[in-house]
Amino acid sequence: MSIVRPFSASDLFRFNNINLDIWTETYGIAFYFTYLSRWPDLCAVQEDPNGRLMGYVIGKAEGQGLEWHGHVTALTVAPEYRRLGLARKMMDFLELVSDDIYKAFFVDLYVRCANNIAIEMYERMGYSVYRRVKEYYGTLGVGKGGRDEEDAFDMRKPLSRDKDKRSIRENGRDFIVNAQSVS
Amino acid sequence: MSAAALDRQIRPIYDALDTGSNKSAIVACNKLLKKYPKNDLIKALKALALVRSQKVEESLVLCDEVLESKPTNDGVLTAMMHVLRGLGRQKDMVAMFEDAFKQQPNNEELGTQTFFANVRATNWKAAQQIATKMHKQFQESRYLYWTVICVILQAKEPGTSSDMRSLLFRLAHRLLESSATPSYLSSERFCLHLTVLRELGMYEEAEKLLDGEIGKIICSASLVCNQIRRDIWKLQGRALDEGKLAESKILEKNRNWLEFLVVLDATFSYFTLENDPTDEDRTDCLDAVKKAEKLFSEVAEEDGFRDRSGHLALLELENRARKYAVSCDSNRLLALMQQYFGNFGDKACCYEDLKPYVALSGEEFEKWSVFLASVPTTFTTTEELRRLINALKLTRYTLSTSDITIEAESERAALYTKYYLAGLKLGLNLPSSELQPADDLAILTGNSYVLLWKISNNEIYLFRAISLLEFALIKSPQSFQSRLILIRLYRLLGAPSMALEHYRALRIKQIQHDTLSHLVLTRASTFSLSSTGDLTLASECLEATQIYLSNSQETGDYIVRAFTTEKYSQIPEFIYFEEQLENSLQRDMVKIEHLRMRLTHELISSDIIDMELIELKFIFDRTHHDNRDFQILPDYQPQGVETLNDQTLLFQKSSGNGWLATFLRLYIRILQQASDLDDAVEEKLLIGDRPKQNADPEKQLPLKDRLLIRHEVELAELTADELLLVDFAHALADWLESFHNYTRPPPHVVLAEAARQTELKTGHPLKGVEIPPADGFSNGNGKKNEEPPPIREPPELVVKYFSTMKSRLSEALDELSIAELLHLATLAQEAFLIFTIETLRFKPASVVKVNKLGSLVANFKNIKADALALLKEASAILLEISERFDVSGSRKAFMDACSQLTEIEEIGYEFVSSIGKKMYDSRKKVLEGVGKGITKLSTTYSA
Numbered sequence A: 001m002s003i004v005r006p007f008s009a010s011d012l013f014r015f016n017n018i019n020l021d022i023w024t025e026t027y028g029i030a031f032y033f034t035y036l037s038r039w040p041d042l043c044a045v046q047e048d049p050n051g052r053l054m055g056y057v058i059g060k061a062e063g064q065g066l067e068w069h070g071h072v073t074a075l076t077v078a079p080e081y082r083r084l085g086l087a088r089k090m091m092d093f094l095e096l097v098s099d100d101i102y103k104a105f106f107v108d109l110y111v112r113c114a115n116n117i118a119i120e121m122y123e124r125m126g127y128s129v130y131r132r133v134k135e136y137y138g139t140l141g142v143g144k145g146g147r148d149e150e151d152a153f154d155m156r157k158p159l160s161r162d163k164d165k166r167s168i169r170e171n172g173r174d175f176i177v178n179a180q181s182v183s
Numbered sequence B: 001m002s003a004a005a006l007d008r009q010i011r012p013i014y015d016a017l018d019t020g021s022n023k024s025a026i027v028a029c030n031k032l033l034k035k036y037p038k039n040d041l042i043k044a045l046k047a048l049a050l051v052r053s054q055k056v057e058e059s060l061v062l063c064d065e066v067l068e069s070k071p072t073n074d075g076v077l078t079a080m081m082h083v084l085r086g087l088g089r090q091k092d093m094v095a096m097f098e099d100a101f102k103q104q105p106n107n108e109e110l111g112t113q114t115f116f117a118n119v120r121a122t123n124w125k126a127a128q129q130i131a132t133k134m135h136k137q138f139q140e141s142r143y144l145y146w147t148v149i150c151v152i153l154q155a156k157e158p159g160t161s162s163d164m165r166s167l168l169f170r171l172a173h174r175l176l177e178s179s180a181t182p183s184y185l186s187s188e189r190f191c192l193h194l195t196v197l198r199e200l201g202m203y204e205e206a207e208k209l210l211d212g213e214i215g216k217i218i219c220s221a222s223l224v225c226n227q228i229r230r231d232i233w234k235l236q237g238r239a240l241d242e243g244k245l246a247e248s249k250i251l252e253k254n255r256n257w258l259e260f261l262v263v264l265d266a267t268f269s270y271f272t273l274e275n276d277p278t279d280e281d282r283t284d285c286l287d288a289v290k291k292a293e294k295l296f297s298e299v300a301e302e303d304g305f306r307d308r309s310g311h312l313a314l315l316e317l318e319n320r321a322r323k324y325a326v327s328c329d330s331n332r333l334l335a336l337m338q339q340y341f342g343n344f345g346d347k348a349c350c351y352e353d354l355k356p357y358v359a360l361s362g363e364e365f366e367k368w369s370v371f372l373a374s375v376p377t378t379f380t381t382t383e384e385l386r387r388l389i390n391a392l393k394l395t396r397y398t399l400s401t402s403d404i405t406i407e408a409e410s411e412r413a414a415l416y417t418k419y420y421l422a423g424l425k426l427g428l429n430l431p432s433s434e435l436q437p438a439d440d441l442a443i444l445t446g447n448s449y450v451l452l453w454k455i456s457n458n459e460i461y462l463f464r465a466i467s468l469l470e471f472a473l474i475k476s477p478q479s480f481q482s483r484l485i486l487i488r489l490y491r492l493l494g495a496p497s498m499a500l501e502h503y504r505a506l507r508i509k510q511i512q513h514d515t516l517s518h519l520v521l522t523r524a525s526t527f528s529l530s531s532t533g534d535l536t537l538a539s540e541c542l543e544a545t546q547i548y549l550s551n552s553q554e555t556g557d558y559i560v561r562a563f564t565t566e567k568y569s570q571i572p573e574f575i576y577f578e579e580q581l582e583n584s585l586q587r588d589m590v591k592i593e594h595l596r597m598r599l600t601h602e603l604i605s606s607d608i609i610d611m612e613l614i615e616l617k618f619i620f621d622r623t624h625h626d627n628r629d630f631q632i633l634p635d636y637q638p639q640g641v642e643t644l645n646d647q648t649l650l651f652q653k654s655s656g657n658g659w660l661a662t663f664l665r666l667y668i669r670i671l672q673q674a675s676d677l678d679d680a681v682e683e684k685l686l687i688g689d690r691p692k693q694n695a696d697p698e699k700q701l702p703l704k705d706r707l708l709i710r711h712e713v714e715l716a717e718l719t720a721d722e723l724l725l726v727d728f729a730h731a732l733a734d735w736l737e738s739f740h741n742y743t744r745p746p747p748h749v750v751l752a753e754a755a756r757q758t759e760l761k762t763g764h765p766l767k768g769v770e771i772p773p774a775d776g777f778s779n780g781n782g783k784k785n786e787e788p789p790p791i792r793e794p795p796e797l798v799v800k801y802f803s804t805m806k807s808r809l810s811e812a813l814d815e816l817s818i819a820e821l822l823h824l825a826t827l828a829q830e831a832f833l834i835f836t837i838e839t840l841r842f843k844p845a846s847v848v849k850v851n852k853l854g855s856l857v858a859n860f861k862n863i864k865a866d867a868l869a870l871l872k873e874a875s876a877i878l879l880e881i882s883e884r885f886d887v888s889g890s891r892k893a894f895m896d897a898c899s900q901l902t903e904i905e906e907i908g909y910e911f912v913s914s915i916g917k918k919m920y921d922s923r924k925k926v927l928e929g930v931g932k933g934i935t936k937l938s939t940t941y942s943a
């Protein structure tokens, strides 16, 4: 069970159990407040009934014309709450808001090419690789993933407004672009 | 010259500022100022470059010149905004923009900037007035909403009376009514509207908005609006309606636990606190329970293992039914718990999920224990392993006190270790970036060893704990939970550099400094080697403080931005966040620790004394927020004993507001006596705004009285030895107070000296300070007309302090842990430094002579001799013990303690021995350092 509620500025004081995990980056105040001051409705946390944070999602809406889309900037669940469907719920939420409120054509996200768990998860949620972005991430310095560690997949899922599914394509893994060419 | 040409010449200045080359910016400004000596923009930019190079006095001169010209030019205003922010002069910034806007009332941008200046200064009333004016003038609907939120923020200020509050909310309501466009055009405006209606209890009006088509749509996608709607319905007593709505949402597959809670609350809403339930209530409730049970069962069935909500809701339903005595089946709770374990026992959170329900007794408890004991202890999959872990955790949680003996607990520790080693086999192929599924078993073992240490008071259990947890970290390098425990244990063991090593491996960043630096910085002066020039911990303090700087520099920008983007729901949250971080308890606890370290490192002088005094006085006016995260320590102790957090606190003391207040009083009092800055002088010399008045009545008392306050609850946060220090310091201050006051040069002399210094530095006189013609007092040592206060003997608490500490040291030597020993030694050293600060003023022979204080000063000699004798002994003891760790005997003690672990093949002798070596090396280093530092300080201040 989990409570879904808006991400609040004071949650920064309480997200250690999520952020001490190495896959989750802790940013400066400016990062979180940039999102909260523009897209508070695309940011949510999940907490347990005792008020302990379990995970959160931070997103935004951007792009021109047909590229107008919802974007998942961060999605993370504390290790002890994984495999409970929390990530799925938060993605559902973000897709709902992107679709209903922002009337976006699609939702997209970046994920390390080496993060197989996440890639598979997104694929099961209906996302597909749109392109590979070279050297999108700095190196984590943990694994031996090589290029897969630094490169990102841009994954997309069309929303109801994109009736012809123009926002996705097949063989996206073969489309390679530079980090500079994406926002 | 044309404007464009000037522009071209100014551009490089901006570039220099942007890249942080303040020096070249200043040079460029100086060059241009020769040509355009009256140009405000160049002056403002120079002032900015000066502020950024810490040349505050010089910048002030320029800053005031520009302000006097009452600028309206955009570039000048912007540059000045940064200058004034850098100087902490919010009030002047507000005044500057208000002047400009008055001169150009049609300039919308200026209006906005003036509004924002007030927002930054949290002047909600003034901001409201400007927004009102702007709304009239420019007819933008958002200015109306700005007015509304400013009214609300005024209402919410702690100083606002309840009458004023409702008056303000009614005003907000009238304003909203006057709006030309409906609030539902934007969810944020809608939300603000609802907030006002909620505050005023205007539920029917809220209902109209909420039940409307658009209202429903907004609430379905906006979590914030939905939250307020929920509140309103609850306040309105619409529990049943709310229950129905939640039910329909659940049926539409919404699995937000809040919806389940609403159904649960509605189910039991027949019982109120005020009335005893009637039979009718009971029947109604029984019906509702049945209905809810049906709903939850269906959900549970439909979701299966995919979602726990339905299953947990059934448990919660039964638990509440029992509480209200409407349960029909006394076996049901236990059955549901077992079922739940059956379904979700392989999820890590199962333990937390079931914890609220395990308070069983008698036969039920027996059955539950038997059930848990029946969980297989062998496993071939991670799911099975997790089941076992959950069973072990749950069993441990309900251990009774009679189960907690050294024998039984030792067996448990051995068992956890055994399962842990077996569990590691399941994670052999995982990359090092992944956590091991068996990690929790190592953490359970750690918990168990800590409990053993508590009941036996024998360090050997901590040795075992660190060996095992270090091993667990080799296997699972990302296990931050193991690290957290290790940090605590190494501090308890007096091995601070090991604690710091693990702390750094956590890669604490940004806001985490505020919530987690307590792990290594609480009472860090105990382990500080600043006295020997090793500033490791002192710089850790400074690094942890960066976040407060970012907060004061950045957060305000986002508050302003939230106005621009009209995210009204965020504004109060941002303001609260800023306040919470600005007034963080940890921030100022670190400040005190840093001060204590600084005093052992830098030569004590009037400069340090004055600077620290001013800063501490600022802090003393704050109401602190405790943002420290203690929940993060993985606690698996039985419910009847202390939590792991409490068990592993250094010196077994949890320190917070009381500790901070006590140390603030102590140091402010000491520094104030030693300083020449009295309030009048400080007022003149202070740059920047005073903190806002604090509403707390205790904080309204005169500072002098506040410093003498003693609250027992606050003192309870101190260790016995800290308390001795506090008593010593206050007794010393009581004794010397009148002599300080008698000897301190009068304010005009101090000011004249300050003015002289400023003029030397900047070439400009100090503003607002007139230098009186030289008279006999000007060197501060002039002859006085009045007689010095009568000399009294030093108080008992002062005289006896050092000899008391000396006997404590020798008596308790064998009983004290290394950390406690260091605590005693560093406190004795601190007492000596406090004595040094208190007597600094009376050092020059001329001062003593002129003020006729010879017989007072004579008393200092004996006290100092006692202090030096104590410090000498303390230092010798520390050094002697540090040498013991070279002898193989002491190392053997560690290996003997860990013999069970060394016998385990996977762990091995070598590994344990390396951990022991590191721990002893760390101990040795700190003992040696502190010992030598004490000698060094004794020498420095012995004369």
Ligand SMILES: CC(C)(COP(=O)(O)OP(=O)(O)OC[C@H]1O[C@@H](n2cnc3c(N)ncnc32)[C@H](O)[C@@H]1OP(=O)(O)O)[C@@H](O)C(=O)NCCC(=O)NCCS
Residues within 6 Å of the ligand: A023, A024, A074, A075, A076, A077, A078, A081, A082, A083, A084, A085, A086, A087, A088, A089, A109, A110, A111, A112, A115, A117, A118, A120, A121, A122, A124, B306
């Ligand atoms: C990736 C992450 C967000 C998943 O969170 P989660 O709440 O555990 O995911 P869910 O329970 O909602 O899982 C949804 C589906 O994803 C897949 N999945 C998730 N974790 C998986 C794992 N460890 N192994 C295999 N599949 C997995 C499964 O298909 C799962 O559905 P199922 O449980 O019904 O089989 C979480 O592991 C995490 O926070 N990782 C660290 C941060 C990160 O990598 N973020 C993503 C980068 S953009």
